[in-house]
Amino acid sequence: MSTVFLTNVCKQYDSEKNVLNNVTAEIQSGEFFVIVGSSGCGKSTLLRMIAGLISITDGEIKIDDKVVNDLQPKDRNLTMVFQSYALFPFLSVWDNVAFGLKARKNLSQSEIASRVDNALKMVDLEGLKDRKPRELSGGQRQRVALARAVASDAKICLMDEPLSNLDAQLRIKMRQEIYALQRKLGLTLIYVTHDQVEAMTMADHIMVLHDSHVQQIGTPAEIYKKPANEFVASFFGVPPINILPAVKISGKKINVNNDFQMQIKQQVPVDNFKVGIRPNEVMIEAADELEANASIRTIEFLGDEKIVYAQMNNNNIEVAAIVPSDSQFKAFDTIKVSAGDNVLLFDNDGINITKNAEELVNA
Amino acid sequence: MANFDERAILKRVFSYILLIALALIILAPFFIGIWTSFLPTMDIAKGNLFSTNLSLDNYVSAFTKTPILRYLLNTVVIATLTMVAQLIFCSMSAYAFVFLKFRFRKTIFALFLVTMMLPFEAEIIPNFATIKHMGLLDNYAALIIPFLTSAFGTFMLRQSFMQTPAELKEAADIEGLNHFQFYWNIVLPYNKISMITLGAYSFLGAWNQYLWPMLTTFSNNSRVIQNGLKQLQSEETFNDWGMIQASAAIIVIPTIIVLFIGQHYFKSGMNEGAVK
Numbered sequence: 001m002s003t004v005f006l007t008n009v010c011k012q013y014d015s016e017k018n019v020l021n022n023v024t025a026e027i028q029s030g031e032f033f034v035i036v037g038s039s040g041c042g043k044s045t046l047l048r049m050i051a052g053l054i055s056i057t058d059g060e061i062k063i064d065d066k067v068v069n070d071l072q073p074k075d076r077n078l079t080m081v082f083q084s085y086a087l088f089p090f091l092s093v094w095d096n097v098a099f100g101l102k103a104r105k106n107l108s109q110s111e112i113a114s115r116v117d118n119a120l121k122m123v124d125l126e127g128l129k130d131r132k133p134r135e136l137s138g139g140q141r142q143r144v145a146l147a148r149a150v151a152s153d154a155k156i157c158l159m160d161e162p163l164s165n166l167d168a169q170l171r172i173k174m175r176q177e178i179y180a181l182q183r184k185l186g187l188t189l190i191y192v193t194h195d196q197v198e199a200m201t202m203a204d205h206i207m208v209l210h211d212s213h214v215q216q217i218g219t220p221a222e223i224y225k226k227p228a229n230e231f232v233a234s235f236f237g238v239p240p241i242n243i244l245p246a247v248k249i250s251g252k253k254i255n256v257n258n259d260f261q262m263q264i265k266q267q268v269p270v271d272n273f274k275v276g277i278r279p280n281e282v283m284i285e286a287a288d289e290l291e292a293n294a295s296i297r298t299i300e301f302l303g304d305e306k307i308v309y310a311q312m313n314n315n316n317i318e319v320a321a322i323v324p325s326d327s328q329f330k331a332f333d334t335i336k337v338s339a340g341d342n343v344l345l346f347d348n349d350g351i352n353i354t355k356n357a358e359e360l361v362n363a
Numbered sequence: 364m365a366n367f368d369e370r371a372i373l374k375r376v377f378s379y380i381l382l383i384a385l386a387l388i389i390l391a392p393f394f395i396g397i398w399t400s401f402l403p404t405m406d407i408a409k410g411n412l413f414s415t416n417l418s419l420d421n422y423v424s425a426f427t428k429t430p431i432l433r434y435l436l437n438t439v440v441i442a443t444l445t446m447v448a449q450l451i452f453c454s455m456s457a458y459a460f461v462f463l464k465f466r467f468r469k470t471i472f473a474l475f476l477v478t479m480m481l482p483f484e485a486e487i488i489p490n491f492a493t494i495k496h497m498g499l500l501d502n503y504a505a506l507i508i509p510f511l512t513s514a515f516g517t518f519m520l521r522q523s524f525m526q527t528p529a530e531l532k533e534a535a536d537i538e539g540l541n542h543f544q545f546y547w548n549i550v551l552p553y554n555k556i557s558m559i560t561l562g563a564y565s566f567l568g569a570w571n572q573y574l575w576p577m578l579t580t581f582s583n584n585s586r587v588i589q590n591g592l593k594q595l596q597s598e599e600t601f602n603d604w605g606m607i608q609a610s611a612a613i614i615v616i617p618t619i620i621v622l623f624i625g626q627h628y629f630k631s632g633m634n635e636g637a638v639k
Contacts, residue, residue, distance in 0.1 A: 048533070051533075051537060052536075053533050053536055053537070072536075072539065073536045073537045073539070074536070074537065074538060074539025075539075078537070079537065080533070080534065080537050082530040082533065082534065083530075084528060084530050085530075086528065086530035086531050086533065086534040088531070088549060088552070088553070089553065090552040090553065090555065099538065100537075100538040103538040103539060103540055103544065104538065104539060
């Protein structure tokens with residue numbers, strides 16, 4: 001159906017360094033594919049290259065087994081929702097939705113009308129169809145932009161940070177609506193965001209872009225549990241994973257940051273490496289100064305739990321730990337930090353060297 | 364607290380008095396002109412400005428005894444054609460400078476701007492020679508062709524078009540609009556206010572032309588209103604000031620109408636809701 005294949009896609013402006021390097025991915029029809037990365041990593045560029053708004057320097061883009069490298073955007077049969085919505089301020093909501101259908105000129109008046117009405121119904125805007133965009137709230141404008149994508153019969157929809165102009169409450173609501181629409185219409189949705197929560201909650205597959213390279217492509221669970229490298233590990237999860245230097249002592253015993261020792265599940269092939277501990281795996285207990293290996297800097301109260309930020313005695317490294325909200329820690333307390341054995345290991349280049357359960361059994 | 368309020372009120376009163384006085388000074392000649400247009404010429408000659416012999420006689424005689432209607436028609440045709448042509452040509456060239464990518468774009472635009480630095484008076488002689496060789500003297504064409512487009516209009520619309528959000532262009536590309544459709548269906552309506560501003564500006568500019576038409580027109584068939592007004596003064600041995608004032612009032616009315624229509628559109632917030 002509408003599968004998108006990217007093969008070694010590169011983008012270069014002028015003769016400077018590549019904005020995107022060898023991006024290879026397969027986007028299945030009907031899936032929710034999220035491209036995530038920090039700002040300036042080239043994710044919007046990649047989306048515009050799939051749309052055909054920006055030419056590609058090297059590589060190949062295939063849609064439905066057809067190479068579309070030199071195809072005009074309109075011939076790629078896709079729709080796009082922009083971060084800023086790109087509504088036409090001089091047209092009513094109804095005309096905004098109908099605009100693309102009218103421009104393509106292969107539909108009868110009555111079919112356009114029924115499609116637009118359907119699309120508006122689907123996004124709950126029937127009552128506002130005669131209003132101008134300036135008379136709508138942010139969320140309603142967002143819905144008009146969605147309706148435009150819904151009204152089109154294109155099965156591929158590209159979204160460029162569609163929720164970043166909305167407030168937090170509305171963002172959660174629209175997130176659910178977009179997800180529901182995608183499932184209902186069976187759209188192949190390629191969604192760009194810098195927000196790891198959006199990526200985790202909506203995606204079937206996530207592509208993590210950083211430094212003009214694809215870092216990892218996988219399901220949200222894979223990305224979170226088996227990050228390919230240090231960057232991916234620290235990009236997902238709030239607060240971010242604690243990365244600490246570690247040295248092998250003997251067998252499965254390691255020394256973390258010269259502050260504490262712990263047992264891990266596997267042998268480590270190198271002597272010096274880094275260990276990644278999620279904040280909920282960090283254990284802290286009050287301790288007097290002799291026994292303590294860290295002191296608390298700040299505490300954030302979140303309701304059910306608290307996040308404790310503490311500074312380790314060595315190397316000025318800060319760690320975050322999630323503790324129950326009724327625990328009695330306060331700033332400047334001295335504490336003893338340790339960790340459970342569910343940790344990630346990275347070599348000095350940041351590559352994940354953790355072995356998963358099966359590998360451990362075979363080893 | 365009370366002291367402070369008093370001072371604030373006094374300040375306000377003074378600034379309003381100042382504003383009213385300035386407004387009176389600026390508007391007085393205008394109102395005197397309108398007022399005298401209703402007075403008999405004898406009263407004006409005697410300096411009896413507070414006469415109560417108000418009548419529309421001056422207007423009637425302006426329309427019946429002079430070719431002012433012909434002048435008005437000439438000017439309306441010329442100003443309208445100039446305005447339409449400027450809107451079309453300036454917006455098209457501005458579109459090219461903003462949305463088309465071609466070599467030497469910046470250089471060519473700079474050349475456009477250079478022509479703005481040249482005062483019109485400096486162009487009069489070459490323009491006159493051109494028009495004369497084309498045999499267009501004393502003809503509508505002589506008054507329209509040199510003003511079909513303007514560097515200022517191109518410049519102004521270019522600045523305005525550059526504010527059109529890039530996402531609208533991208534959305535149009537995805538829908539497959541060609542350049543002309545994008546120009547006509549999106550850029551022009553999006554920049555409606557600038558278009559109206561330029562339209563009003565070029566209409567009034569053409570309406571108030573004096574020097575160029577004086578040089579290139581000699582007969583009532585193509586004479587425009589400003590020159591016609593001057594004609595009324597010098598043709599008669601005894602100046603019928605009442606009628607001249609009435610003609611002047613008639614001339615001013617269309618410009619006021621243009622400004623009033625324009626003012627309706629000079630509201631901010633027209634394009635709100637396009638992005639964000």
